[in-house]
Amino acid sequence: MTGHPLLRVRDLTVGFTTAAGHTDVVKHLAFDLPRGGALGIVGESGSGKSMTSIAIMGLLPKGAKRTGSIELDGRELTTLREREMQAIRGDRIAMVFQDPLSSLNPYYTVGTQIAEAYRSHRTGVTRREARNVAIEAMERVHIRDAARRVDHYPHQFSGGMRQRVMIAMTLSMEPDLIIADEPTTALDVTVQAQILDLLAEIRRDTGAGLILITHDLAVVSEVADQIVVMREGDLVEQGTAERVFCDPQADYTRMLLDAVPRIDDEIGLLRTTSEEDR
Amino acid sequence: MSEPLLRASNLVKEFAIRGNGLLGRTATLRAVDDVSLEVRTGETLALVGESGSGKSTTARLIARLIDTTAGTIEFAGREVHALTGKDLHAYRGEVQVVFQDPYSSLNPKHTVERIVTAPLVYQKRPVPGGARVFTKALMERVGLNPDHSARFPAQFSGGQAQRIGIARALAVSPRLIIADEAVSALDVSVQAQVINLLRRLQDEEGFSYLFIAHDLAVVRQIATRVAVMNEGRIVESGERDRVFEDPQDPYTRKLLAAVPRIRPEWDAARRRNEAARRERQEAEA
Numbered sequence: 001m002t003g004h005p006l007l008r009v010r011d012l013t014v015g016f017t018t019a020a021g022h023t024d025v026v027k028h029l030a031f032d033l034p035r036g037g038a039l040g041i042v043g044e045s046g047s048g049k050s051m052t053s054i055a056i057m058g059l060l061p062k063g064a065k066r067t068g069s070i071e072l073d074g075r076e077l078t079t080l081r082e083r084e085m086q087a088i089r090g091d092r093i094a095m096v097f098q099d100p101l102s103s104l105n106p107y108y109t110v111g112t113q114i115a116e117a118y119r120s121h122r123t124g125v126t127r128r129e130a131r132n133v134a135i136e137a138m139e140r141v142h143i144r145d146a147a148r149r150v151d152h153y154p155h156q157f158s159g160g161m162r163q164r165v166m167i168a169m170t171l172s173m174e175p176d177l178i179i180a181d182e183p184t185t186a187l188d189v190t191v192q193a194q195i196l197d198l199l200a201e202i203r204r205d206t207g208a209g210l211i212l213i214t215h216d217l218a219v220v221s222e223v224a225d226q227i228v229v230m231r232e233g234d235l236v237e238q239g240t241a242e243r244v245f246c247d248p249q250a251d252y253t254r255m256l257l258d259a260v261p262r263i264d265d266e267i268g269l270l271r272t273t274s275e276e277d278r
Numbered sequence: 279m280s281e282p283l284l285r286a287s288n289l290v291k292e293f294a295i296r297g298n299g300l301l302g303r304t305a306t307l308r309a310v311d312d313v314s315l316e317v318r319t320g321e322t323l324a325l326v327g328e329s330g331s332g333k334s335t336t337a338r339l340i341a342r343l344i345d346t347t348a349g350t351i352e353f354a355g356r357e358v359h360a361l362t363g364k365d366l367h368a369y370r371g372e373v374q375v376v377f378q379d380p381y382s383s384l385n386p387k388h389t390v391e392r393i394v395t396a397p398l399v400y401q402k403r404p405v406p407g408g409a410r411v412f413t414k415a416l417m418e419r420v421g422l423n424p425d426h427s428a429r430f431p432a433q434f435s436g437g438q439a440q441r442i443g444i445a446r447a448l449a450v451s452p453r454l455i456i457a458d459e460a461v462s463a464l465d466v467s468v469q470a471q472v473i474n475l476l477r478r479l480q481d482e483e484g485f486s487y488l489f490i491a492h493d494l495a496v497v498r499q500i501a502t503r504v505a506v507m508n509e510g511r512i513v514e515s516g517e518r519d520r521v522f523e524d525p526q527d528p529y530t531r532k533l534l535a536a537v538p539r540i541r542p543e544w545d546a547a548r549r550r551n552e553a554a555r556r557e558r559q560e561a562e563a
Contacts, residue, residue, distance in 0.1 A: 261469070
């Protein structure tokens with residue numbers, strides 16, 4: 001056990017320079033994620049929340065400039081070479097994306113893909129061993145009949161099942177940190193509930209830390225214990241989930257919470273940022 | 279009770295799908311299976327369900343964008359699928375559709391003025407007061423800056439573009455607007471504004487909505503009555519509060535239970551804190 005948090009982000013800034021000039025899409029972001037913690041990064045489109053996850057993974061597109069510090073277990077990631085970063089990705093940090101279909105290769109069975117992802121991060125693993133790991137991971141995400149389903153192709157799975165396959169893939173790596181970027185946004189509400197339960201279960205069983213990136217405040221309130229609210233690249237508020245939801249300090253957070261439609265109540269008029277509807 | 283504006287009875291829609299394998303026989307998918315519903319004047323009927331439930335197909339049948347396999351649709355007492363020529367034209371003016379993605383449902387090469395007057399032009403109806411004046415008045419009604427009538431869809435944000443779609447629907451003074459996931463793609467703060475706009479316009483004009491949505495929290499904000507669809511069938515329908523507070527069908531219960539929500543005690547604490555904050559501010563002022 002070390003004194004370091006699992007992830008420490010300091011002064012993280014991501015910018016792009018184009019013909020039109022320079023724009024920072026993430027500005028001086030700072031937060032800590034303790035071991036086993038769950039951090040929700042919340043924001044609307046253009047807030048920089050997804051760019052933050054890509055910056056942590058070291059997957060920024062060419063032309064993006066990243067400054068500041070990202071420490072995993074006390075180890076600085078921003079100065080690593082690409083080869084070293086590749087070892088971190090998958091092995092230590094795994095990512096779950098919104099659209100599982102575009103993250104899976106349609107030409108290979110899901111078993112092959114889970115197994116290959118596993119083998120690429122473990123030396124001296126045979127194909128047979130990797131296949132067993134894949135079946136085991138699929139069983140852990142409650143895919144029934146995993147020993148048969150392992151030989152199916154992505155298109156043979158429903159959206160929710162594909163997301164389970166993606167999560168199985170990340171699980172097989174036994175990462176310390178899972179970054180889930182809108183993992184349930186494309187899914188039906190009943191399936192979303194299952195995937196959120198699954199993420200909670202994995203955290204409990206493996207002790208992995210979780211960063212959940214979402215636009216959905218209700219989702220984040222069910223999953224995260226720490227919250228970061230972003231807007232146009234700025235961190236506007238952060239704190240424990242309870243504090244942010246019970247006593248939001250920033251005007252923007254208050255507006256956002258006011259705008260969330262409630263299933264248990266019709267709000268006279270939903271309150272909004274602008275007066276244009278009055 | 280007054281005669282409903284729209285009455286769909288025993289609607290069925292089947293699609294032919296290819297079976298498995300090279301010699302797979304054609305199978306039929308029954309996307310809409312014996313659906314009956316009514317929309318009354320001035321009310322909002324929300325048709326809710328998950329993907330594949332048949333809610334959008336039902337909406338398309340009612341808009342007469344696709345043909346029924348069986349069943350009848352009466353609008354203001356007339357059978358919709360029997361309409362031809364002039365009468366069908368008239369129906370297209372009475373029923374308008376607002377789609378989920380404003381950018382793909384607005385012609386990117388046309389100005390706002392051309393987009394919102396298009397329904398009148400297609401129907402060979404005069405544009406009251408001329409295109410420019412008419413467009414500016416419509417833009418004001420949906421909360422857009424009337425000076426932007428010569429701009430193109432790409433020059434507007436998602437929420438603004440959706441307002442253009444709503445303005446286009448309003449142009450022909452319809453009696454029924456079918457909103458197919460019309461606020462689903464919008465950011466939460468923008469979504470709240472567009473919901474408010476939809477409610478205000480209905481109050482002003484007295485038209486009806488058939489509101490197709492998967493988001494039950496949004497439906498709670500706008501519906502008068504709710505019909506829940508699953509696998510092509512309506513499993514439950516009724517007054518909004520009755521359905522939300524006392525759901526009868528197991529599927530409705532499952533759907534409602536799955537909706538993520540902010541913890542009620544957190545919400546209550548926030549409202550108390552908010553009230554206290556406002557009091558402090560007033561005391562200081």
